[in-house]
Amino acid sequence: MTVSENILEARGLVKRYGHVTALAGSDFDLRQGEILAVIGDNGAGKSSLIKCLSGAVVPDEGEILLDGKPIQMKTPIDARAYGIETVYQTLAVSPSLDISDNLFLGREPRAPGIMGKVFRKLDTGRMRTEAKKQMTELGLMTIQDINQQVESLSGGQRQGVAVARAAAFGSKVIILDEPTAALGVKESGHVLELIRKVRDGGIPVVLISHNMPHVFEIADRIHIHRLGRRIAVISPKTHTMNEAVAIMTGATEPGAAVPAERFVAG
Helix, strand or coil: CCHHEEEEEEEEEEECCCCCCEEEEEEEEEECCCCEEEEEECCCHHHHHCCCCCCCCCCCCEEEEECCEEEECCCHHHHHHHHHHCCCCCCCCCCCCCCCHHHHCCCEEEECEEEEEEEEEECCCHHHHHHHHHHHHCCCCCCCCCCCCCCCCCCCHHHHHHHHHHHHHHHCCEEEECCCCCCCHHHHHHHHHHHHHHHHCCCCCCCCCCCHHHHHHHHHEEEEEECEEEEEEEEECCHHHHHHHHHHHHCCHHCCCCCCCCCCCC
């Protein structure tokens, strides 16, 4: 494994909150064109890891690399500037706005000419055209009207809008935090298929999930976090769900797990 094959890396991340050490020298590797699931028991430190990778938290020690080069992030805006987009479990969508407004929320293009420069008029036509294109590419145009308010959509459709927004602007990496946690079986299936389409479109995905069947259905590799650090990286092809849970909880030592630097993605 050469550095160039990893698009996003972390080395020796440490994060302390007073006397509590949330990250104790954690490593991380995300490869091009993969879905990497991150699992861990409550209190394992995976949330702190993801917050560091998304710019929401600044680690006390260690470094984060993008395309092999160290980067500095102090806010999620910095992460976005590097092409790292995060979709949180709480769904950062505005229910009262329509789909196109949500996709461009905070990045609205201005109308050309004096109307945009002086009067700051939005280019709504461009927003709607590009939103429809993005939704169509991800297979989400079962939503008939791009102008309908997000509050009228189902939970799965709302999650689809949030993922579509990340795919539209996340040129490097998309991080998904429990994207199916509040969804039913059918809608969860739609979101998992959407995640595959994002991956197949060339954007690697980090999936944080407690849903082990979903993890084993969709992940190319599984990062197991315990006691503030990465304890193992395994593959759904080489390990069972029970083995993954045993490693995650400490019931089994990860000696049989494939080391991150040796695993060959399938």
